[in-house]
Amino acid sequence: MNLLVFEKKDLITPNCIAVHGERAQHLREVLRVRTGDSLRIGEIGGGIGCGTVAEVSAERVSITFGPLNQTSQAPSFDVILALPRPQILKRVLHTSAMMGVRHLFLIRSARVEKSYFSSPLLQPQKMFSYLREGLEQGVSTILPQVSLHQRFRGFLEEELPRATEQTSCALLAEPSAEQSLWALARSRGFRNGENALLAVGPEGGWQDHEVAAFRDHGFAPFHCGPRVLRVDAAVCSLLGQIDLLRHLGGHC
Amino acid sequence: MNLLVFEKKDLITPNCIAVHGERAQHLREVLRVRTGDSLRIGEIGGGIGCGTVAEVSAERVSITFGPLNQTSQAPSFDVILALPRPQILKRVLHTSAMMGVRHLFLIRSARVEKSYFSSPLLQPQKMFSYLREGLEQGVSTILPQVSLHQRFRGFLEEELPRATEQTSCALLAEPSAEQSLWALARSRGFRNGENALLAVGPEGGWQDHEVAAFRDHGFAPFHCGPRVLRVDAAVCSLLGQIDLLRHLGGHC
Numbered sequence: 395m396n397l398l399v400f401e402k403k404d405l406i407t408p409n410c411i412a413v414h415g416e417r418a419q420h421l422r423e424v425l426r427v428r429t430g431d432s433l434r435i436g437e438i439g440g441g442i443g444c445g446t447v448a449e450v451s452a453e454r455v456s457i458t459f460g461p462l463n464q465t466s467q468a469p470s471f472d473v474i475l476a477l478p479r480p481q482i483l484k485r486v487l488h489t490s491a492m493m494g495v496r497h498l499f500l501i502r503s504a505r506v507e508k509s510y511f512s513s514p515l516l517q518p519q520k521m522f523s524y525l526r527e528g529l530e531q532g533v534s535t536i537l538p539q540v541s542l543h544q545r546f547r548g549f550l551e552e553e554l555p556r557a558t559e560q561t562s563c564a565l566l567a568e569p570s571a572e573q574s575l576w577a578l579a580r581s582r583g584f585r586n587g588e589n590a591l592l593a594v595g596p597e598g599g600w601q602d603h604e605v606a607a608f609r610d611h612g613f614a615p616f617h618c619g620p621r622v623l624r625v626d627a628a629v630c631s632l633l634g635q636i637d638l639l640r641h642l643g644g645h646c
Numbered sequence: 647m648n649l650l651v652f653e654k655k656d657l658i659t660p661n662c663i664a665v666h667g668e669r670a671q672h673l674r675e676v677l678r679v680r681t682g683d684s685l686r687i688g689e690i691g692g693g694i695g696c697g698t699v700a701e702v703s704a705e706r707v708s709i710t711f712g713p714l715n716q717t718s719q720a721p722s723f724d725v726i727l728a729l730p731r732p733q734i735l736k737r738v739l740h741t742s743a744m745m746g747v748r749h750l751f752l753i754r755s756a757r758v759e760k761s762y763f764s765s766p767l768l769q770p771q772k773m774f775s776y777l778r779e780g781l782e783q784g785v786s787t788i789l790p791q792v793s794l795h796q797r798f799r800g801f802l803e804e805e806l807p808r809a810t811e812q813t814s815c816a817l818l819a820e821p822s823a824e825q826s827l828w829a830l831a832r833s834r835g836f837r838n839g840e841n842a843l844l845a846v847g848p849e850g851g852w853q854d855h856e857v858a859a860f861r862d863h864g865f866a867p868f869h870c871g872p873r874v875l876r877v878d879a880a881v882c883s884l885l886g887q888i889d890l891l892r893h894l895g896g897h898c
Contacts, residue, residue, distance in 0.1 A: 467873060579890075631886030639890070
C-alpha cells in the first residue's frame with residue numbers, strides 16, 4: 395500500500411478518518427503502523443497529502459491528516475473488455491485502478507460465458523474493494539468507472555460512439571490481426587497525453603464479425619506476437635506498451 | 647490452455663500420453679474435451695504438434711499425437727527478482743513461462759523478508775505447476791530455469807557476471823531512478839533478438855547500495871513514471887515494454 399485511500403464515510407472529523415475490519419488489520423499486522431507514523435493518504439475523487447496515525451486499537455486505526463493538496467495522476471486509458479471469468483476480472487480491476495484506466499467497459503461477446511454476468515463479483519461494493527486496492531498500489535485517487543453491457547450490438551450502437559469521439563487512438567487487440575503493435579506504432583504514431591481506447595477480447599479471441607464491427611467504428615486491430623497472454627496479463631502488458639509508445643511520441 | 651504440455655513421465659507409449667488428477671479434470675470439465683477432439687500438444691524441452699483425444703474417463707484423459715516438429719518460441723529474457731511474497735511469486739512464475747523468461751533468479755535483498763525463503767511454494771514441484779500453466783497459456787515448451795540466491799553479495803559475485811556477459815542489455819527497474827525507460831530507449835536503442843536482463847526490486851524498492859552494486863555490474867537504472875506497480879504487474883508490464891522496444895529497434 396503506497397497510499398491510503400478513504401471515502402467520505404470514513405471521516406470521523408473533517409481531518410480524521412477511522413479504518414475498521416480487514417483494512418485496519420492490514421495496517422496493524424502487515425504494515426505494522428504505530429501511533430505517530432506518517433503515511434500518504436488520499437480521498438477518492440480528491441487530493442493526496444500526508445497523514446499521521448493517531449490511534450491503533452483492536453477495533454480501528456484512526457489517522458489525522460493535513461491539507462490534501464497534491465493532485466492525483468490523471469487516468470489516460472479507456473478499456474473495453476469482453477467480460478472474463480471472475481478470478482481474472484479481480485486482477486483486471488486491480489490493474490485498471492493501478493495503471494490509470496478511466497472507464498472500464500465490460501461487454502458481452504460471442505465467446506463470453508453468459509453465466510459470468512451473474513457473478514457476485516459484479517456487485518459494485520465487491521468490485522470497489524479490488525479497485526481501491528489498485529488505487530492504493532498505484533498512488534491514485536481517481537476511481538475507474540466500471541460499466542456492464544450485456545448486449546454486444548447495443549454497446550456498439552449506444553455507448554461506443556461516445557467513447558471513440560474522445561480519442562483518435564482506438565486499438566483492438568486481436569491475436570490474428572495482420573499488423574503488429576510495433577508496425578502500427580511506426581505507421582500511426584502515438585501522442586503524449588493522448589487518451590487511448592483499447593479493446594481486449596475473450597479467451598479464444600474476438601469473432602470475425604466482432605472484429606469487423608470494431609473496425610467499422612475506427613479501431614485499428616493489432617497483434618503482439620506469437621505468445622498468447624492470459625487476459626489479465628494482456629491488459630497489463632498492453633497498458634504498459636501503449637503508455638511507453640505515448641512517451642516515445644511520434645512515429646517510432 | 648492453448649497448448650497441452652507434457653513431460654516424459656506422462657508417456658504411456660512413444661506417441662501417447664495420459665493425463666491424471668486435476669489436469670484431467672480441467673480437460674474434462676473446463677475444456678470439455680471429447681474423444682476425437684484435436685488439440686495442440688508439446689513436450690517440455692521439445693517440439694509442438696497436433697494431438698487427438700483417444701480416451702476420456704474418470705481416471706484419465708489420454709491423447710495420441712503425430713510428429714512434434716514445430717519449434718517453440720525461444721525465450722528472450724533473464725529476470726532477476728527480489729523474492730516476493732508467495733502469492734505474488736505464483737503470478738510471476740506463470741508470467742515468466744508465458745512471456746518467455748529463460749532464467750529467473752530469485753534473490754535476497756535488504757527489503758525481502760527472510761521467511762519468504764522457507765515458503766513451501768519454493769519446492770521445485772510446486773513451482774513447476776505454475777510454470778507449466780504459463781507455458782500452456784503462452785504456447786511454449788521451454789521451461790524457465792528458476793534459481794534461489796539467499797545472499798545478495800554472493801549472487802552478485804558468483805552468478806551475475808555469467809548472466810551479464812550474455813547480453814549488452816542489462817536494465818534495473820528502480821522507481822527513484824533519474825532516467826525513464828523512454829529516455830533510455832532514445833539514448834541506447836534496443837536490438838531485435840537481443841536477450842535482455844531485467845532486475846526488479848522488492849516492494850519498497852532497492853536500497854541505495856544495491857542500486858550502486860547493480861550499476862557497477864553495468865546495469866542501466868530506469869523508472870516507468872509516477873505510478874507504482876505491484877511486483878507481478880511490474881514484471882508483466884516491463885517484459886511487454888522491452889519486447890516492444892526490441893521490435894521497434896534502434897534508437898526510438
